[in-house]
Amino acid sequence: MKPTLIAMILLAGMVQLPAQADAPYREYDVIEDYLPNVKGDMQLSGSYKHWKDPKNLDWRLAGNPEENWKLNWKFMDPPFNTSVHGGHFAADRGEAIFKELNKTGRFAACLGARNGSLKGLRTHYPMDRPDLKHVAGLEEVIERCAAKEGRVLQNGSYDNSAVSVYVASQSTGMPININVTRSGPLKASFERGRKLFHMRAGRFNLACSSCHTHQIGLHLRGNVVTTPYGDAAHFPVYRTRYQLQSLHLRFAECNLDTRTQPLVPGSRAYTDLEVFLTGLTNGYPVSVPSERD
Amino acid sequence: MRTGTMSVCLSAFVAHVCLLNSAAANELPSDFAVNPTAVNMTVVPKVVVNSGRLEWTPFSRDLTHWPSLSHEDRRSTLKPRKVALSEPLNGDPVRGRALALARDKGYCIVCHELPGEDWPGTVGAMLLNFKKNNYPNELVFQQIFDARAFNPNSVMPPFGTFGILTEQEIRDLVAYVQSLD
The missing domain is CATH 1.10.760.10 (Cytochrome c-like domain)
Known part of the structure; x- marks a missing residue:
């Protein structure tokens, strides 16, 4: 009788084991509800009221290093910032590459342009791509469509981001508009991104939200933590330290800064995070070419 | 006879655990930015101006040991640990x-x-x-x-x-x- 009981317990253990292996113990920060619109920041940091009108930012806040975080760095975006920088050179190169690839009009159509017009295209990315069978960001689609034309434009490379800057610059001033509330692949991606935003990882056991939800406006050494709302509108961005940086390369930089293993650009996890952050930017105008420190 | 079945069951059980562990240790998620032949596997993306290719340079530390954001990463976070401090403190x-x-x-x-x-x-x-x-x-x-x-x-x-x-x-x-x- 006893050995049978033990065997039964062991068998039960064998049945349970795969279930445990399927669900590793991971720590999540407190998951809060986020309004998938840039106005949701009023419930989080409240700084949105200072940067909601990109044309009329308060220059007194912009000039004060203790307070400029309240502008969410939008004082470095057009039209408030009128300087010429590396982002403009990237847009020029992107335009040249785009025209080279788009001689037949196939490249623009592949990106999703209607009647060859790029106007407003950036406001609908990331989007569900039936040809790829998943949600994809603009840079991933550019890589794929360029490959069809016989050109290597690796996701995250300068030339890929340059084409992305050029395409996005055709939508500058138009509000980001992705629907993450209608059930479908985009909503599922948004929800995965929300979970990832709160999932602790790496050597320091930090989640994105450890700082960007609960510590907004506070100092981390010389930096001040800003809100996640409205951030996806200015990528790819010209960084004075890193040249041209796509959003996925920015995620890799965030990961390395918090000593977490970075992923390759275009990975599913980074795309989900991109969808989440773009959802939090809904309603805010595309601001490209743009620069940051 | 029963004991025999039990030991088979037990060895299968142990082998299952071993297999799981070795798979977790050897196979890194496919979306990790790594150079699998290096000592410090973690690599950093480097943007090269006017190039369609991304370059990767070694990072100073191997970060593959800790759980990441990859969907393929099946590793667990180390659970909170209570510790007792033995006095004297003996700290400098x-x-x-x-x-x-x-x-x-x-x-x-x-x-x-x-x-x-x-x-x-x-x-x-x-x-x-x-x-x-x-x-x-x-x-x-x-x-x-x-x-x-x-x-x-x-x-x-x-x-x-x-x-x-x-x-x-x-x-x-x-x-x-x-x-x-």
Whole structure:
């Protein structure tokens, strides 16, 4: 009788084991509800009221290093910032590459342009791509469509981001508009991104939200933590330290800064995070070419 | 006969566990940015101007040992750990201060204000005049070793549980913050 009981317990253990292996113990920060619109920041940091009108930012806040975080760095975006920088050179190169690839009009159509017009295209990315069978960001689609034309434009490379800057610059001033509330692949991606935003990882056991939800406006050494709302509108961005940086390369930089293993650009996890952050930017105008420190 | 079945079951059980473990250790998620042949596998993307290709350079530390954001990563986070401190503390406050400012060690200054340093962080509690709190050494030791023991949502890295600092280094840090008056 006893050995049978033990065997039964062991068998039960064998049945349970795969279930445990399927669900590793991971720590999540407190998951809060986020309004998938840039106005949701009023419930989080409240700084949105200072940067909601990109044309009329308060220059007194912009000039004060203790307070400029309240502008969410939008004082470095057009039209408030009128300087010429590396982002403009990237847009020029992107335009040249785009025209080279788009001689037949196939490249623009592949990106999703209607009647060859790029106007407003950036406001609908990331989007569900039936040809790829998943949600994809603009840079991933550019890589794929360029490959069809016989050109290597690796996701995250300068030339890929340059084409992305050029395409996005055709939508500058138009509000980001992705629907993450209608059930479908985009909503599922948004929800995965929300979970990832709160999932602790790496050597320091930090989640994105450890700082960007609960510590907004506070100092981390010389930096001040800003809100996640409205951030996806200015990528790819010209960084004075890193040249041209796509959003996925920015995620890799965030990961390395918090000593977490970075992923390759275009990975599913980074795309989900991109969808989440773009959802939090809904309603805010595309601001490209743009620069940051 | 029954015993025989049981041992087979047991060995199958153990083999199953072993297989799972070896798979987790050897196979990295396919979306990791790594150079699998290097000692420090982690690589950093480098953008090359006017090029359609991304370059990768080695990172100073191998980060593949810790759980990542990859959907394929099936590893668990190390659970919160309660520890007991054996007195005497035997910590050196001078070494502790060096650790509190060292980028690769404690780097407490990122979040905490410490005396005599510019650009402190404000995320963590201010540590100026920390001595006046009269906290027992054991509590401070536990807070640095694994703050999740007190607050599961603490953002303070678990320096002891995650092996960022050794026990002696945490003792030095405790001696340092307890000396701030």
